[in-house]
Amino acid sequence: MAENTTSQSVWSQSLSVKTQFGLGVWLMRQTRGQLAYFIGSLIAIIAQSVLMTLTTKIFANFLNTKLSDQMTTTTRNLVIFAAIYSSWRILQSIFSYLYTFLLGRGAIRAQADIRMQIFTKLHSLGMRFFDQVPAGSLVTRTVNDTSTFWDFYFFIFSLFSALSLIVGSFVGLFLSNVYVSSWLLLIFPIIIVILFVYQRFSSSIFRGMRAKLSELNAKIAESISGISVIQDFNQEARFSDDFSRENDNYFHARYRMIRADALIDISRDLTGGLALALAMALLGQLSLNNAIAAGTIYAVINYISAIFEPLRNITNQMSVLQEATVSAYRVKNLLSEDEYDPRQNANATGKITRGKIEFRNVSFSYDGENQILKNISFVAEPGQTIAFVGHTGSGKSSTINALMRFYEFDSGQILIDDIDIRDIDPKSLREQMGLVLQEPFLFYGDLAFNIRMYDDSLSDTAVATAARLVGADKFIDKLSNGYQTLVNENGAGFSAGEKQLISFARTIAHDPKILILDEATSHIDTASESLIQESLLKIQENRTTIAIAHRLSTIKHANLILVLDKGQIVEQGTHAELISKGGYYAELIALQNKA
Ligand SMILES: Nc1ncnc2c1ncn2[C@@H]1O[C@H](COP(=O)(O)OP(=O)(O)OP(=O)(O)O)[C@@H](O)[C@H]1O
Numbered sequence: 250m251a252e253n254t255t256s257q258s259v260w261s262q263s264l265s266v267k268t269q270f271g272l273g274v275w276l277m278r279q280t281r282g283q284l285a286y287f288i289g290s291l292i293a294i295i296a297q298s299v300l301m302t303l304t305t306k307i308f309a310n311f312l313n314t315k316l317s318d319q320m321t322t323t324t325r326n327l328v329i330f331a332a333i334y335s336s337w338r339i340l341q342s343i344f345s346y347l348y349t350f351l352l353g354r355g356a357i358r359a360q361a362d363i364r365m366q367i368f369t370k371l372h373s374l375g376m377r378f379f380d381q382v383p384a385g386s387l388v389t390r391t392v393n394d395t396s397t398f399w400d401f402y403f404f405i406f407s408l409f410s411a412l413s414l415i416v417g418s419f420v421g422l423f424l425s426n427v428y429v430s431s432w433l434l435l436i437f438p439i440i441i442v443i444l445f446v447y448q449r450f451s452s453s454i455f456r457g458m459r460a461k462l463s464e465l466n467a468k469i470a471e472s473i474s475g476i477s478v479i480q481d482f483n484q485e486a487r488f489s490d491d492f493s494r495e496n497d498n499y500f501h502a503r504y505r506m507i508r509a510d511a512l513i514d515i516s517r518d519l520t521g522g523l524a525l526a527l528a529m530a531l532l533g534q535l536s537l538n539n540a541i542a543a544g545t546i547y548a549v550i551n552y553i554s555a556i557f558e559p560l561r562n563i564t565n566q567m568s569v570l571q572e573a574t575v576s577a578y579r580v581k582n583l584l585s586e587d588e589y590d591p592r593q594n595a596n597a598t599g600k601i602t603r604g605k606i607e608f609r610n611v612s613f614s615y616d617g618e619n620q621i622l623k624n625i626s627f628v629a630e631p632g633q634t635i636a637f638v639g640h641t642g643s644g645k646s647s648t649i650n651a652l653m654r655f656y657e658f659d660s661g662q663i664l665i666d667d668i669d670i671r672d673i674d675p676k677s678l679r680e681q682m683g684l685v686l687q688e689p690f691l692f693y694g695d696l697a698f699n700i701r702m703y704d705d706s707l708s709d710t711a712v713a714t715a716a717r718l719v720g721a722d723k724f725i726d727k728l729s730n731g732y733q734t735l736v737n738e739n740g741a742g743f744s745a746g747e748k749q750l751i752s753f754a755r756t757i758a759h760d761p762k763i764l765i766l767d768e769a770t771s772h773i774d775t776a777s778e779s780l781i782q783e784s785l786l787k788i789q790e791n792r793t794t795i796a797i798a799h800r801l802s803t804i805k806h807a808n809l810i811l812v813l814d815k816g817q818i819v820e821q822g823t824h825a826e827l828i829s830k831g832g833y834y835a836e837l838i839a840l841q842n843k844a
Contacts, residue, residue: 264574272577276401279727287354287402293348294410297341300817302417304337305551306424312544348406356402360395365578367391372586376655377615378588385470390583394576401573404566411559418552425548429531433553436524436578440560443520445515448567454509455571458502465495506568513564521557528553591635591657594673599668601681603631604762604793611661613651621647622662623816631762634794636804638837639813645797648814649767652795653684665763683761683792687768689752691740697732699753706760717757718788721750757788764789766796801838810834 264272280287293400306768311333315326337397367390422430472479472488479488528549532541608630613622624643629635637645653656654670665671670678691699712732716722723748728734740748756764782803805824811826812820812834820833827834 256305260518263325264578268578269574271406272574272581273401273657275581276289276398276573276577278566279363279398280402282356282362283355283358286351286358290348290352290355290406291409293344293351294406295413297344297410298350298413298417298420300337300340300344301414301555302421302552304333305555307423309425309544309548312547313542314544323701326701348410352402352406353399355648359402360398363398364391364395366584367395367580370586373589374586375590375657376650377590378586380615387583387665388581394580397569397573397576400566400569401577404563404570404573407559407562407566411563418555421548422552425545425552429528430627431548432527432531433744436520438528439520440517441525443513443516444567447509447516447564450507451513451568452571453505454502454505455568456575458499458506459572459575461495461499461502465492465499468492468495471598498670499700505837510565510568513567514561516559517557521553521560524553524557525550526677545581550582558566581630584737591654591671593654593673593678594669596670597672599666599673600677601673601762603633603666604681605629605664605666606635606763606793606795607664608648608652608660609662609664611651611657611658611663613647613658615647615656617659620659621816622651622658625816625818626661627811627818627821629793629795629809631793632791633808634789634796634804634806636796636798636807636810637802637813638798638804638810638834640837643813644731644816645813646767648686648813649765649795653682654678656724680759683756683759683763683767685749685752685756685767689734689740689745689748691743691748691751693736693738695730695735696728696751699736700732702755702759704759711758712754712786715754716751719750719753719785720783721747723755736792751786753785762792764792764794765797766794767798801841812837 259415272490308330311326311330316322316330323691334646370389371387400491419430422433466813468491472492479485499821531547532549535541608625608627611622611625612620614620625648637648639645650656652663654675665673665678692702696714697709700715701707709732713722716725716732724735725731736743740751743751788804798802798806804810807824809821810824810827812832814833819829820830822830822834
């Protein structure tokens with residue numbers, strides 16, 4: 250796995266300048282599709298600077314020649330001055346609008362494109378990846394991290410803007426007064442030192458602040474998820490104390506950041522004041538010999554302000570740069586994630602037509618070390634039902650994980666319709682294997698949508714038929730909106746049994762050749778179970794079924810029962826055969842009957 254995709258601890262690392270630069274370049278490359286907007290914005294920035302430099306010079310000349318004394322200060326000249334000034338202001342506003350609009354448009358599109366890349370990537374990754382990365386952190390990556398990129402693009406363009414204004418202002422300053430401008434160049438090393446020191450300190454303060462925020466978020470998430478346990482064990486006060494500590498830690502980290510920001514503000518403003526004072530002193534010194542025209546003073550003040558104003562924006566946004574580079578680091582790592590396994594062979598075109606399943610000495614581990622399945626072999630002929638039973642942790646679900654190609658197995662062979670599973674077309678594999686999980690998942694939408702699952706070829710009648718087949722119609726018909734009843738996030742508002750029935754209907758509506766029931770009836774009460782048991786028998790007709798059940802009564806009819814223990818098949822036979830054998834299975838049945 251690519252480094253650090255999973256952890257929040259990236260905040261505690263210091264990214265080298267080279268890495269940060271590389272991430273900046275990577276972020277800029279993501280804007281390739283939006284080049285027209287970004288170039289348009291750049292042109293608007295340059296136009297603003299050129300306009301500022303030129304008009305300041307024009308005003309200075311105008312003041313010196315046309316408004317310098319009572320002779321030249323005519324109404325006509327004042328009107329001309331007002332007209333040029335207003336035109337400048339209007340043009341500046343238009344360029345400023347274009348800059349913000351074009352950059353904003355390009356930035357949000359680039360952001361949306363990166364979000365899409367992440368989403369597509371997530372759907373291509375294997376289950377092993379999701380075992381290691383909590384869903385919450387992937388949501389953060391897709392939504393929060395990408396949202397910082399907008400600020401990054403604005404920061405980069407603020408830098409361009411500052412640079413062009415500073416260059417323009419210095420050109421203007423030199424044209425106005427070479428002597429003063431040369432002295433003012435001395436201010437630059439001071440500015441650079443201030444920015445450098447701030448960047449060094451703020452980056453570690455900022456990272457500390459973000460690390461504390463992550464801890465705070467984790468504390469909130471944990472206490473909300475475990476609220477019932479906390480209340481049950483009367484631990485509200487203890488959790489409150491813990492939270493208070495984390496809250497204070499974040500407060501102090503944030504406070505340090507505010508102090509650093511205030512310090513940079515004051516240093517920058519003092520340097521700006523120093524530059525202005527120096528310029529005034531130098532002009533004063535010059536005026537002892539020759540009178541300095543008002544226009545020149547106006548121009549010098551204007552240019553100096555134009556140098557320091559953009560610096561304010563840059564220093565205000567420097568922490569954003571930190572955030573965006575760390576976010577880019579995490580997003581880039583996720584996008585280069587290579588946990589794709591399992592992969593099908595090249596040109597895998599095999600099709601599932603009958604539903605025969607064969608495991609030949611299959612061994613499997615999740616971590617490459619601890620074998621969870623050891624030499625599993627069995628054959629399920631088309632239409633047969635094979636059941637797995639065994640204690641918790643014996644490897645029943647892992648067998649299904651290997652069969653569904655959620656994880657790659659280590660050795661042996663799995664064949665479907667006598668074709669190696671790696672040679673079967675992935676589409677056929679997914680279409681012909683219908684999986685019903687212990688925890689059914691319902692999507693936001695209506696009930697019909699949840700059964701149809703984007704398959705528009707399924708008519709309303711087909712949806713209703715599938716629901717009827719599994720017995721879901723009984724509760725759906727009682728709902729005032731029937732199949733159009735809205736399902737909220739993960740089916741809140743429906744009982745576990747009802748949700749399971751919908752997931753049954755969904756699977757059956759797609760008519761798979763192979764049915765996989767992973768403890769599918771565990772959430773259905775005994776009364777409902779007998780009701781759907783009949784339906785299950787019906788839907789298993791003409792389908793190969795692999796069933797896992799804790800309630801052994803549900804798999805009595807199976808053609809073959811495989812008893813697993815510590816990843817090995819320890820017994821196999823029909824229900825009657827295994828009972829008469831009086832071994833492991835008979836023991837399990839006896840245990841369950843006692844309970
Ligand atoms: N995603 C995973 N990553 C690592 N180990 C896992 C994973 N899933 C299961 N295991 C381990 O594999 C072993 C077998 O688990 P499995 O879920 O296959 O058992 P099971 O028989 O289905 O259990 P249960 O009846 O409790 O569902 C267990 O020791 C479990 O801890």
